Amino acid sequence: KQEVTQIPAALSVPEGENLVLNCSFTDSAIYNLQWFRQDPGKGLTSLLLIQSSQREQTSGRLNASLDKSSGRSTLYIAASQPGDSATYLCAVSSMNNNAGNMLTFGGGTRLMVKP
């Protein structure tokens, strides 16, 4: 059974810092990995999607990498801003879970960026 772990569970940084959020998964037979942002009391917003054949994806100040063989992904946020404060969720679509029709989520990293 696929398991996804995110470390750290919570992170507080001063504005302007570069930071890295970590995601690990136990089954490397994945179709893709997706990073989401969730604001308090809101739904999930997709940030970056990495297909299993890709190594990284970039969007603005965000860069996500994928090392499928070691079961790891990182989300790099450059020059953090208070508006980046949210919970960041990592999710994988696994070949062995409902033929990829199910996302397995990590518990999330709660990020606070202080002005």
Add this chain to the structure above:
Amino acid sequence: NAGVTQTPKFQVLKTGQSMTLQCAQDMNHEYMSWYRQDPGMGLRLIHYSVGAGITDQGEVPNGYNVSRSTTEDFPLRLLSAAPSQTSVYFCASRSGAEQYFGPGTRLTVT
């Protein structure tokens, strides 16, 4: 495009009551799904559908029913609510690999 919409936003039920959580999408996506989010458990898949008339169970399907009569709508039914179903429910649709989530329904069962 409104994207994925869910109603109601909040609901309180008594144990044993039934209700339907509504989900609609206007992006013509074939794939739709329902997740529940609980503290410390992350999001878990309840049911999903790969097209009108086709549904299947996810990780935690017990106590929930779904149907998919149209591409746009994917309602989730609780036949006899239990306190263990207190949660935040998210509906999602998918185009290719990327998932789009609705704003959620916060359900409390007393």
